[in-house]
Amino acid sequence: MKIALCQINTIVGNIEYNKSKIINYYNRAVKDGADLAIFPELSLIGYPPLDLVEKKEFRLASTKALYEVASQTGNTGLLLGTIAEGDDNIGTDIHNSAIFCYDGKVQFLQHKSLIPNYDVFDEMRYFDSAKSIYVHEFKGEKLGISVCEDIWNDADYWYKQRYSYDPVKELIIKGSEVIINISASPYSYGKRESRKNMLSVLCKTERVPLAYVCFVGAQTELIFDGASMCFDAEGNLVKLGKAFREDYFIFDTKEKYMPIKTSEGSFEEETLNALIFGLKEYCEKQNFKKVIVGLSGGIDSALVTYIAVKAIGTENVHIILMPSKYSSEGSIKDSEKFIKNLGISYSNVSIQSVVKETLNALSPIITEEPKKIVEENIQARIRGVYLMAVSNQFGYLLLATGNKSEMAVGYCTLYGDMAGGLGVIADVYKTDVYRISNYINKEKEIIPKEIIDKVPSAELSPGQTDQDTLPPYELLDNILKMYLEENKEYEEITSIIGDGEVVRKVLRMVDNNEYKRRQAAPALRVSTKAFGYGRRYPVVQGWRR
């Protein structure tokens, strides 16, 4: 069977756009003599649709579009993902389905069986589980059709199973000769290789070929890398779609292909590409032509600027320098060097007079000497006012430049440096900001060495450095990764780190700053556990170690 994998980028809610794209790719597959064209999970309505699914008019529009797509089909099959409503009166009665069309009609529906409801997934909020599973025979071949999570519960691969049932095993028992999985799987580094290994074990164990088509695109914070995969019945990866862009290719289950060894590059390469793609997608889908960045002279805003240039082009990135009396001479010089390296436009406007006027105006209320933190925050917030004014005036998207380490411990100012529409590196630890910056510089110095080598400082008071307040970043990030990513707690982390005091301090800082993060911009997700949607931590709570 010749299967055309249509790794398309769709827009949540834009059913008309998605429908046209599906029909276009289907027609290409027909022209290429494919037996079957397959599209990602929920491709007709976009993934994740969230509460749009709860709207009846939205569901009706999706059904109408499905029948329009089906009406365009001939004897080449078309398998797409969309929602399907059931006919009983219990539960949501809505399914996340793979729908098979040919000869002008919807011919077969397979609802998703395993409904993920962890981390960034809320699918049980919307979808009921399939009640039954069938193998669908098409052109003399028995197809085992599954949706995303359905394939992630293999007892041969996982030590602990999330679900008591394995729908793919049932498809195999029922005689599937080819397994198809339509998917939308958010990216974090390492997931592609892990998926490859899991699917390889399945194919090898069951002696069955597999076509896995995955959504590519970004949806606010979630980044879907595409990288669709096909395996032969020996478990070899034999086809691999492009990462972070649309792709289309044909997999012939009867043909012999050369095995592909690896699916994923280095952490630095993949994460950088994911961030560039995530920002590009946000700008395109939200219709922002240009962005602004407040460049401080530090490494975080420099990395964000580089990502922006790669995402939407040199001419669409505008830099604002906003020095104060605490800005080091180097900050401006280094920034200008960096700006020259990239060839981007910039403006320089001091915050000094406005900060002074603000402190002056507030002197009837803040009669004592203002606390250090107050003066620091006023500076950060006046910068926020400047950047948002430029954003409002010209319609540019303001990029937030905070990294994950600062967001974690609250080393950032609400409405100040936290201002912005998208947190570009808010899911990247500070030590990884360095790794990625060095990777960018590996052939040529793009980010000036002075910026990379500089002692990290917010430059909000004289001689201030981050390490006045925080543990060294290597240690901090080590603790944060265990706490956030691996869900380790005080006792376990202390047994590894040794110093219980620093662990307690860091965990408290993370917990106590939940209120700040609740008001943070959405952050491009590139780790296994990002702040925001996938981490639901109480603001008010009294859990203490």
Add this chain to the structure above:
Amino acid sequence: MKIALCQINTIVGNIEYNKSKIINYYNRAVKDGADLAIFPELSLIGYPPLDLVEKKEFRLASTKALYEVASQTGNTGLLLGTIAEGDDNIGTDIHNSAIFCYDGKVQFLQHKSLIPNYDVFDEMRYFDSAKSIYVHEFKGEKLGISVCEDIWNDADYWYKQRYSYDPVKELIIKGSEVIINISASPYSYGKRESRKNMLSVLCKTERVPLAYVCFVGAQTELIFDGASMCFDAEGNLVKLGKAFREDYFIFDTKEKYMPIKTSEGSFEEETLNALIFGLKEYCEKQNFKKVIVGLSGGIDSALVTYIAVKAIGTENVHIILMPSKYSSEGSIKDSEKFIKNLGISYSNVSIQSVVKETLNALSPIITEEPKKIVEENIQARIRGVYLMAVSNQFGYLLLATGNKSEMAVGYCTLYGDMAGGLGVIADVYKTDVYRISNYINKEKEIIPKEIIDKVPSAELSPGQTDQDTLPPYELLDNILKMYLEENKEYEEITSIIGDGEVVRKVLRMVDNNEYKRRQAAPALRVSTKAFGYGRRYPVVQGWRR
């Protein structure tokens, strides 16, 4: 059987605090000769614990505390809610349980069967469903024990069921002589009466008495009203706990009580009480002694100020007036009158010089005449800078004063009037802000008539009124309620309103401003559908009517 209903206020995560409180109330029940003391859902760990449940050390601490509680028990039963771990290797293997202790030991566990996963509930993220249900015999009486949602699936009451199974019916079939439900049910107006009616139908139909104990307290945005209820076997409500405060009372299933007719006051009374309680709880649990409010002369900030005074006392509320050249003379005069009525302290600091200096500083970038919106936003944001400076200097909580109508359509400024730690009335429509304000004034003019009668205006440019940009509030709120609360869509709303253009405009405004609300302060929830946690709408999306 004499059942002591212990309607206690617990703190999420503060297991030690909750444990002590449970033991204290248990001892009181023992002294009162109760057979059994019952406590709300998850009372030992607090509700909702969110991702704390995923921490192993947290679960271990909760188990330890449970055994400590159990060890304190004698022959009076103690039924509390906490988490319990299972012993298989599939799923989360964690349960939301009702745990029955006496004679120093844990004697019986009944896990929750129906796991809510809609609106603000994410329980399937954490909890597996009970595999079985048993009636527990205690002191010769067969007790049917259930947890919260378990009792919300009665086919005799609901037109559409969420679940295919009714655990309470099973408890009755298995011979329960008394039904007990331990609960944590967030409040919105009308829910108490609706709950009363549902429970009444159950008791009447099944000829069984019922004791329903509900958590009282607020957890960031969620407000739990308490108002525990007991019913006789004729379906009469015979005991009703206090709303919005801790309570304790004894229900003797053998005694004859007078029926109680209504459980809920007027919309204005209940909503006002809920907001006062919600704010009080946030301040107490987050350890804020004082709050500040920026009083604009409009009705929203006036209502927030009144709520703050009722929540934490006159002496703990500080007002900042921040006039600009666009502030009407009335604004300051009316504000001062209101401040006098309440007897609170205030400061007056103009924003004029800082706004002017900001525009001046930005003139090298914003070389053309700044757009109206830019100047308006700068004013709002400088006010934000002032308020946050005072908040940072003195450690006061800044209250955000936006109402639900403005939050819905984005008629508010990010980092400006949206600044603050808690959105006190962000779930109250503008027309309801008027209703509640008039209710406050019903005996005596507290909020000056001038403030209530004034044409709504942000006063950010000359002669500006809200209705320059928005439909009249009566119409706007009507559309918003259908769209947000009733999940109606364009066609249906238009068929009721008549004017499709205004409906389309409003729905677009709501959808297009999701990005702003993602950065809003948590909002006290008093409606059936609040922005924030319970409404998950994509920021990037293309659903158009």
